[in-house]
Amino acid sequence: MNKRDFLKSLTLLSVSPDVKLGRLLAQHEHRDPAVVAGDEDFWKSIRSGYKLKPDYINLENGYYCFMPQQTLENFISHVRKVNYEGAYYMRTVQFDNKKQIAKKLASIAGCSDEELIITRNTTESLDMIIGGLNWQPGDEAVMALQDYGAMLDMFRQVEKRYGVVNKLVSVPNHPASDEEIVALYASAITPRTKLLMVCHMINITGQILPIRKICDMAHARGVQVMVDGAHAFAHIQYTIPELDCDYYGASLHKWLSAPLGAGILYAKKQHIPNIWPLLAEGERDPHDISRLNHTGTIPVHTDLAIANAIEFYQQIGPARKEARLRYLQQYWTTKVRAMDHVIVNTPADPTRSCAIANVGIKGMKPAELAKRLLEEHKIYTVAIDYANVQGCRITPNIYTSTKDLDKFVAALASMRA
Numbered sequence: 001m002n003k004r005d006f007l008k009s010l011t012l013l014s015v016s017p018d019v020k021l022g023r024l025l026a027q028h029e030h031r032d033p034a035v036v037a038g039d040e041d042f043w044k045s046i047r048s049g050y051k052l053k054p055d056y057i058n059l060e061n062g063y064y065c066f067m068p069q070q071t072l073e074n075f076i077s078h079v080r081k082v083n084y085e086g087a088y089y090m091r092t093v094q095f096d097n098k099k100q101i102a103k104k105l106a107s108i109a110g111c112s113d114e115e116l117i118i119t120r121n122t123t124e125s126l127d128m129i130i131g132g133l134n135w136q137p138g139d140e141a142v143m144a145l146q147d148y149g150a151m152l153d154m155f156r157q158v159e160k161r162y163g164v165v166n167k168l169v170s171v172p173n174h175p176a177s178d179e180e181i182v183a184l185y186a187s188a189i190t191p192r193t194k195l196l197m198v199c200h201m202i203n204i205t206g207q208i209l210p211i212r213k214i215c216d217m218a219h220a221r222g223v224q225v226m227v228d229g230a231h232a233f234a235h236i237q238y239t240i241p242e243l244d245c246d247y248y249g250a251s252l253h254k255w256l257s258a259p260l261g262a263g264i265l266y267a268k269k270q271h272i273p274n275i276w277p278l279l280a281e282g283e284r285d286p287h288d289i290s291r292l293n294h295t296g297t298i299p300v301h302t303d304l305a306i307a308n309a310i311e312f313y314q315q316i317g318p319a320r321k322e323a324r325l326r327y328l329q330q331y332w333t334t335k336v337r338a339m340d341h342v343i344v345n346t347p348a349d350p351t352r353s354c355a356i357a358n359v360g361i362k363g364m365k366p367a368e369l370a371k372r373l374l375e376e377h378k379i380y381t382v383a384i385d386y387a388n389v390q391g392c393r394i395t396p397n398i399y400t401s402t403k404d405l406d407k408f409v410a411a412l413a414s415m416r417a
Helices: 003-009 019-028 040-047 069-085 087-092 094-109 122-132 149-162 178-186 211-220 269-274 300-316 318-336 366-377 402-414
Strands: 116-119 140-144 165-169 193-199 224-228 247-251 263-267 342-344 357-361 382-386 389-394
Touching: 019 040, 019 300, 069 087, 069 300, 087 094, 094 116, 094 263, 094 300, 116 122, 122 149, 122 193, 122 224, 122 247, 122 263, 140 149, 149 165, 178 211, 193 211, 211 224, 263 269, 300 318, 318 342, 318 357, 318 402, 342 389, 357 366, 366 382, 366 389, 366 402
Parallel strands: 140 165, 140 193, 193 224, 224 247
Antiparallel strands: 116 263, 247 263, 342 357, 357 389, 382 389
């Protein structure tokens, strides 16, 4: 079998799409996503495609949105296939398949496949940019206290190594307007500012920031913008070009529900030659983004399963998924905002968040809240206690039911410090 025939025989979707799911979605394809968002019978059918641990209600999908059974079975099939082919697979079609899947991801992102690569996670993607720029002593970088710790750590490293000056702002949990956020970042920029990092969706509160407005402001001042999209990709609808950022990183094992260890890095074509790879690569066309993708031998079956995760996402429908996720968050937050002992650290405006929100109990430490939710109510969350955010991050997914959330609301109503 020659390479071309082998590539054709190794289909990216080795297990057929779920027929029952396909029929269900076909029955509802003409319905308004906003209407379907509240149709519990419809989402109960979607829930049946997941294998859920019965010990607790999982409201911590932000770290890792585990795979539906359809994607999981495909992933297992890919593991078997790669293991069966061994070095033959690795030496013949590994990179061709990876390029095909990167093209599928670029299509979702709305960008050129010449500007996007598959990485292992958001941290790798953004740290490659932070560590790969040509920093000079006195150069400045702007970021927020609410940014993800791994990237802040990388900025501290370039501060020590190259003499970069890091300037931190603090994003309010309840901004009055987009302009307040833009002005906050603008106030930290000086003629020495080289890079501005901003979260598309703040991981600890779920707040969606006005990325295009921030990029326009920064570009007008000659500053490049790097966006942490770990929680936005396959969660809310957008294209990277419409944001007009210079760099964008995201994790695929979060809201795309790909296997663990998959992410993306986007870089504008003109910037690619100016980035040092994370790991050294041989002589390549400096404009070829794949030169940034040298990481040695990796679990390639994970790459293959990304295609299956994409298919499931497209079957559900981006608009339908976003509408359901926003519906779920609004379902429980609107019930608890009026409780005088509860603090919601996420904006009430539904356009400023989607699935993720953060809630606390007055006078109670977040760790204690998380502990009591699990031990007394069998609800799993994650405690957040830094950067002006004290509460538990709540991240439902499309398999989450309103009955699950009713139990969560009842738990909050019963708890006092």
